Amino acid sequence: MLLKKLQLKTIDYKLVLTMCFLFFFNSIISAQEIIKDTVIQKPVQLTGQKQKIDGIIANVGDYIVLDSDIDKAYLEISAQGGSVKDITRCQMLGKLLEDKLYAHQAIQDSIVVSDAEIRGMMDDRLNYMIQQVGDINKVVAYYKKNSVEEFKTYFSDILKEQKLASEMTKKIVDAVEITPEEVRNFFKKIPKEELPTFGAEMEVAQIVVEPKVSAEDEQKVKDRLNAIRKDVLEGSSFATKAVLYSQDPGSSPNGGFYKMTRKTPFVKEFKDVAFSLGEGEVSEPFKTIFGYHIIIVEKIKGQEVELRHILISPTVSETALKDAKERIANIRTKIENKEITFAEAARTESDEKETRANGGTLINPNTQDTRFELTKMDPTLYSQVSNLKDNEISQPVLNTDDKGKKTYKLITITNRIDAHTADYAKDYTKIKELALKEKQITTISKWFDTKIKDTYIKIIGEYRDCNFVYNWLKK
Structure with a gap:
C-alpha cells in the first residue's frame, strides 16, 4: 500500500489497480477525538525519558491521535477478519495521520457533512454491530463507555471524521482525468x-x-403513498415511514435518505421531481421504472439536495407473470426460426430501455464496457450463462432483482474472449482504468506533500523515529 513504491522507475503494473482500491477506499474505524492545539501540553521529562501527556502521540490541525487509537485500529481490523501481523505501529499511525489530514482539509475546503447523513451511518453501523454481538450494551462495553447515549455521541464524532475524510478523498480523485495520449504512454512504459x-x-x-x-x-399503490403523505403532512416522521414501508433496500434502513446533484446517476423522473421541490415540501406520488415514489426535500445546499424517499412497487399478479412468459417464449421461437435476429428482437421487443438500443448487449457496471470476466462475474448472471454454447439462446428465465421486481429474460453469449496478455487495441478500456488509477495515486501523493507543508503537524516521542511514507516530520 506504500505509495513510494509506485514512484520507482520499475512498477508492478499488475498490482496497480488492487493497490489503488486498497489505498483509496479501505477505512479503519478508530477511536479518535478532536481538541484544540492549546490542549496539547509539552512532554515532561521523567528519568531522562519523554512521557506522553494523556497518551497523545500526534496532532494534525485540530485533530489528535492517541496511542490507544493504534491499539483500537488493530482490534477493528481483526474484528473484521483482517490480518494485522504485517502492519507495524508506525504504518498504522501513518494511516491514521492520513485520515486526520483528509478530515482537516475537508473542513478547510468547506466540505459539509450533514447530521442526517451521520444519523444514517450510525443506524447502519449499530444495526451491523448488534447483529454481530446481539446486544447494544455489549457494543457500549466494548468501547468502554458508560451508556448508550455516551457511546452514540462518541461514535458520531468518529463517523463524521470518516465521512469528511471520504468526501475529501473523493474530491481529489474525481478531479483527476486522463487523456488518450497518457494512456498510450502508460502502456508503452x-x-x-x-x-x-x-x-x-x-x-x-x-x-x-x-x-x-x-x-x-x-x-x-398510489392510494397507499397518498395516505403516507397525508400522515407526514400531519406531523408523522417521513424517515420512520421509509424504514417501515419503503421497498428500496439501498435507502430504507437510513430512513430513505439520499444526497444528490443533477449529475448523480438517478433516473430522470426522480431527479425532475427532486429538483422541483422546496425545502420541507412533500411530492405527490410519481412513477419511475422502479415503481411509485414520494419525496421530501430536507435541505438544499447550492446544487445539492438532501432528501428522503419512499418506494412502493405494485404487486405483479400470477396472470401477468404467465402472460409475460408466453410473450417471451414467442419471441424465442421467432429467433430460433430465423424470423428475426436476437439483436433485432431486443431492439423491437425488449422492455429494458438500457439495453435494447444496443441489441440487448449488457454493460459491465464495474468497468463500463461490454466484457465480463468470468471470475468476477455476478454469481446470478454467471449461473444463467455458464452452460450456454455459442449462439445458444436460453429458455425463459424468471429474474427477481434486489427490489423484488420480477421479469422474464432471454440470454445469449455474443462473444468469448480467452485469457490473454494485455493488448492495447483490444483492452483499451482496462488499460485506461489502470493508467487513471496510477495518475490518481500520483495526485494523492502530491496532495499530501503540499498539505503536510501547510498544516500544523506534531508527532511525539518514539514515533518520531518512524520511517513514514509521507514527510509527517517535515524533515
Missing part, C-alpha cells in the same frame, strides 16, 4: 514481461419482458 494478464471474458445480450401491472394494482 510497461516492460513486455510485466504486461498484465486478463482472464477469460464474454459479452452477453439479453431480452427482457416485464409483466404488465393492472391499473387497479397501480392505483392501490
Whole structure:
C-alpha cells in the first residue's frame, strides 16, 4: 500500500489497480477525538525519558491521535477478519495521520457533512454491530463507555471524521482525468514481461419482458403513498415511514435518505421531481421504472439536495407473470426460426430501455464496457450463462432483482474472449482504468506533500523515529 513504491522507475503494473482500491477506499474505524492545539501540553521529562501527556502521540490541525487509537485500529481490523501481523505501529499511525489530514482539509475546503447523513451511518453501523454481538450494551462495553447515549455521541464524532475524510478523498480523485495520449504512454512504459494478464471474458445480450401491472394494482399503490403523505403532512416522521414501508433496500434502513446533484446517476423522473421541490415540501406520488415514489426535500445546499424517499412497487399478479412468459417464449421461437435476429428482437421487443438500443448487449457496471470476466462475474448472471454454447439462446428465465421486481429474460453469449496478455487495441478500456488509477495515486501523493507543508503537524516521542511514507516530520 506504500505509495513510494509506485514512484520507482520499475512498477508492478499488475498490482496497480488492487493497490489503488486498497489505498483509496479501505477505512479503519478508530477511536479518535478532536481538541484544540492549546490542549496539547509539552512532554515532561521523567528519568531522562519523554512521557506522553494523556497518551497523545500526534496532532494534525485540530485533530489528535492517541496511542490507544493504534491499539483500537488493530482490534477493528481483526474484528473484521483482517490480518494485522504485517502492519507495524508506525504504518498504522501513518494511516491514521492520513485520515486526520483528509478530515482537516475537508473542513478547510468547506466540505459539509450533514447530521442526517451521520444519523444514517450510525443506524447502519449499530444495526451491523448488534447483529454481530446481539446486544447494544455489549457494543457500549466494548468501547468502554458508560451508556448508550455516551457511546452514540462518541461514535458520531468518529463517523463524521470518516465521512469528511471520504468526501475529501473523493474530491481529489474525481478531479483527476486522463487523456488518450497518457494512456498510450502508460502502456508503452510497461516492460513486455510485466504486461498484465486478463482472464477469460464474454459479452452477453439479453431480452427482457416485464409483466404488465393492472391499473387497479397501480392505483392501490398510489392510494397507499397518498395516505403516507397525508400522515407526514400531519406531523408523522417521513424517515420512520421509509424504514417501515419503503421497498428500496439501498435507502430504507437510513430512513430513505439520499444526497444528490443533477449529475448523480438517478433516473430522470426522480431527479425532475427532486429538483422541483422546496425545502420541507412533500411530492405527490410519481412513477419511475422502479415503481411509485414520494419525496421530501430536507435541505438544499447550492446544487445539492438532501432528501428522503419512499418506494412502493405494485404487486405483479400470477396472470401477468404467465402472460409475460408466453410473450417471451414467442419471441424465442421467432429467433430460433430465423424470423428475426436476437439483436433485432431486443431492439423491437425488449422492455429494458438500457439495453435494447444496443441489441440487448449488457454493460459491465464495474468497468463500463461490454466484457465480463468470468471470475468476477455476478454469481446470478454467471449461473444463467455458464452452460450456454455459442449462439445458444436460453429458455425463459424468471429474474427477481434486489427490489423484488420480477421479469422474464432471454440470454445469449455474443462473444468469448480467452485469457490473454494485455493488448492495447483490444483492452483499451482496462488499460485506461489502470493508467487513471496510477495518475490518481500520483495526485494523492502530491496532495499530501503540499498539505503536510501547510498544516500544523506534531508527532511525539518514539514515533518520531518512524520511517513514514509521507514527510509527517517535515524533515
